[in-house]
Amino acid sequence: MIELQNVAIGYSGHDLISEMSLRLVPGSFHFLTGPSGAGKTSFLKMCYAEMLPTAGQMALFGRDVHSINRDERAMMRQRIGVVHQDCQFLDHLSVAENVALPLTVSGRSVHGQELRELLSWVGLRSQADALPPELSGGERQRAALARAVMMSPDILLADEPTGNLDWEMSLRLLTLLVELNRMGKTVVIATHDMNLIRQAKAQVSARVLRISGHRLQLAGADL
Amino acid sequence: MDHAASARVVPPTGFTARLTLVTAAAMAFLAVFALALSLATDRLATRWSDALARSATVRITAPAEEMDTRLDSVMKVLGETPGIRTFRALDDSEMDALLQPWFGADLPLDALPLPRLVELNESAQGIDAKGLQLRLDAEAPGAVLDDHTRWRRPLVAAAERMRFLGILSLLLIGGAMAGMITLAAQAALAANVQVIRTLRLIGAQDRFIALAFVRRFTGRGLAGAAAGTALGMIAVAFLPAANDAGGFLTGLGFSGAGWLWPLFIPVLAGIVAYGATQMAAMRMLKGIR
Ligand SMILES: Nc1ncnc2c1ncn2[C@@H]1O[C@H](COP(=O)(O)OP(=O)(O)OP(=O)(O)O)[C@@H](O)[C@H]1O
Ligand SMILES: [Mg+2]
Numbered sequence: 001m002i003e004l005q006n007v008a009i010g011y012s013g014h015d016l017i018s019e020m021s022l023r024l025v026p027g028s029f030h031f032l033t034g035p036s037g038a039g040k041t042s043f044l045k046m047c048y049a050e051m052l053p054t055a056g057q058m059a060l061f062g063r064d065v066h067s068i069n070r071d072e073r074a075m076m077r078q079r080i081g082v083v084h085q086d087c088q089f090l091d092h093l094s095v096a097e098n099v100a101l102p103l104t105v106s107g108r109s110v111h112g113q114e115l116r117e118l119l120s121w122v123g124l125r126s127q128a129d130a131l132p133p134e135l136s137g138g139e140r141q142r143a144a145l146a147r148a149v150m151m152s153p154d155i156l157l158a159d160e161p162t163g164n165l166d167w168e169m170s171l172r173l174l175t176l177l178v179e180l181n182r183m184g185k186t187v188v189i190a191t192h193d194m195n196l197i198r199q200a201k202a203q204v205s206a207r208v209l210r211i212s213g214h215r216l217q218l219a220g221a222d223l
Numbered sequence: 224m225d226h227a228a229s230a231r232v233v234p235p236t237g238f239t240a241r242l243t244l245v246t247a248a249a250m251a252f253l254a255v256f257a258l259a260l261s262l263a264t265d266r267l268a269t270r271w272s273d274a275l276a277r278s279a280t281v282r283i284t285a286p287a288e289e290m291d292t293r294l295d296s297v298m299k300v301l302g303e304t305p306g307i308r309t310f311r312a313l314d315d316s317e318m319d320a321l322l323q324p325w326f327g328a329d330l331p332l333d334a335l336p337l338p339r340l341v342e343l344n345e346s347a348q349g350i351d352a353k354g355l356q357l358r359l360d361a362e363a364p365g366a367v368l369d370d371h372t373r374w375r376r377p378l379v380a381a382a383e384r385m386r387f388l389g390i391l392s393l394l395l396i397g398g399a400m401a402g403m404i405t406l407a408a409q410a411a412l413a414a415n416v417q418v419i420r421t422l423r424l425i426g427a428q429d430r431f432i433a434l435a436f437v438r439r440f441t442g443r444g445l446a447g448a449a450a451g452t453a454l455g456m457i458a459v460a461f462l463p464a465a466n467d468a469g470g471f472l473t474g475l476g477f478s479g480a481g482w483l484w485p486l487f488i489p490v491l492a493g494i495v496a497y498g499a500t501q502m503a504a505m506r507m508l509k510g511i512r
Binding site: 048049050051070071073074075076077078080082084088089090091092093097101102104105106107147151 | 231232234235417418420421422423424425426427428429430431508512
């Protein structure tokens with residue numbers, strides 16, 4: 001799915017993370033941790049080709065990311081579901097329309113029944129017609145998750161998806177992600193929440209990637 | 224691609240929408256007049272240059288008893304001059320017809336010392352007016368060549384200049400409209416950067432995003448221009464009709480199939496709006512990954 005060889009990313013000439021070598025294979029489950037500002041969000045941006053590596057080789061779905069054109073990038077993003085840290089909705093469209101948006105932009109028709117089931121799954125059935133600014137932080141994150149899985153993507157990237165959720169809701173969301181992983185999706189979750197990681201390890205064979213000192217390391221089993 | 228869906232993803236913009244609509248209408252209104260001007264001056268220039276194309280008159284003044292010999296000399300000279308296709312002397316009834324509007328019906332032509340007129344048509348090669356006049360002076364004193372070209376040529380030049388200005392105005396109006404729609408589209412695009420970013424993030428292709436804006440502005444350009452064109456055509460239709468005096472101001476308007484020309488204005492406005500918005504959108508999208 002995603003292959004990195006000696007990859008570096010950074011902003012305006014400064015490397016944020018360098019010498020990353022990693023393979024994200026189908027069906028794998030990764031957590032991504034590290035202090036605030038370490039570059040977790042940036043790493044995920046690289047994964048959906050919002051940022052390009054400044055050094056090294058990176059392949060996305062078997063393609064060199066530097067050779068992907070704009071339309072191909074769009075097509076790849078249809079296969080990558082992302083729960084952004086700041087969610088990013090179209091505020092003039094209802095929650096239901098936002099969740100269905102990936103289908104809309106790829107020219108696919110929306111099945112009302114599926115959409116309703118998905119909204120129930122994230123517990124937003126009754127807010128379907130609300131506008132995103134009317135949602136609470138946690139509701140926004142659940143809506144973002146629903147949108148991310150709408151296209152049944154091969155890869156799911158979630159940036160602090162439980163940041164605004166209570167423990168119970170966090171667990172529910174984790175269960176959703178584990179379910180998706182069992183269906184064969186590659187999952188990467190950036191989080192600070194060690195309890196969440198521990199909880200996940202009880203359910204799946206999750207690996208933990210840690211960013212520290214501008215390097216990406218596979219953390220040991222010592223959590 | 225689902226057109227209605229792409230229209231929904233951009234939030235509605237009330238003010239720029241109305242502004243684009245009204246400006247397109249105003250531009251189309253002006254374009255109708257520029258077009259009417261171009262067509263009218265085109266007609267005029269063609270009419271004048273056809274008329275003066277190569278017709279001239281020789282006017283013979285002579286005492287009555289010498290008139291016939293003078294006329295013969297003139298006919299002889301004309302017959303030998305290169306560049307003349309046909310020529311003939313106007314007879315009394317034609318003279319009558321020419322003078323009647325000025326002097327009334329019961330004009331005793333015989334009693335008046337009227338000049339005789341010989342009308343000539345030049346061939347494509349044309350005549351050497353100066354040379355002909357010199358020969359007339361020598362062979363038939365009192366015969367004067369009236370070269371119509373001399374006084375009509377500046378009029379034709381003026382008409383052609385007007386036609387050029389009309390066409391230039393059309394081009395300028397088209398350019399101004401393209402500029403205006405580009406500005407409006409750019410404003411709309413800039414106001415929606417966040418929307419566009421989000422759409423890109425969830426996998427929208429450029430053409431889907433561009434279409435949302437292009438549809439909107441093409442629609443407005445088309446609708447505005449259609450309204451402006453309709454108003455302009457009504458205004459032209461109610462201009463005072465051209466009369467015999469056939470001046471050029473009263474001749475401003477469309478005639479016959481000419482009424483079809485302004486119908487192209489909304490179509491062109493739509494094309495201009497489409498191109499301008501497409502370019503603005505693509506330029507903007509280039510900055511978003
Ligand atoms: N667009 C940008 N231009 C320049 N620098 C940036 C940009 N985005 C992020 N940075 C910098 O890169 C660093 C990493 O940012 P990033 O958002 O990836 O961190 P993070 O690990 O996700 O942090 P957090 O846990 O707070 O979300 C930060 O120092 C940030 O200031
Ligand atoms: Mg972050």
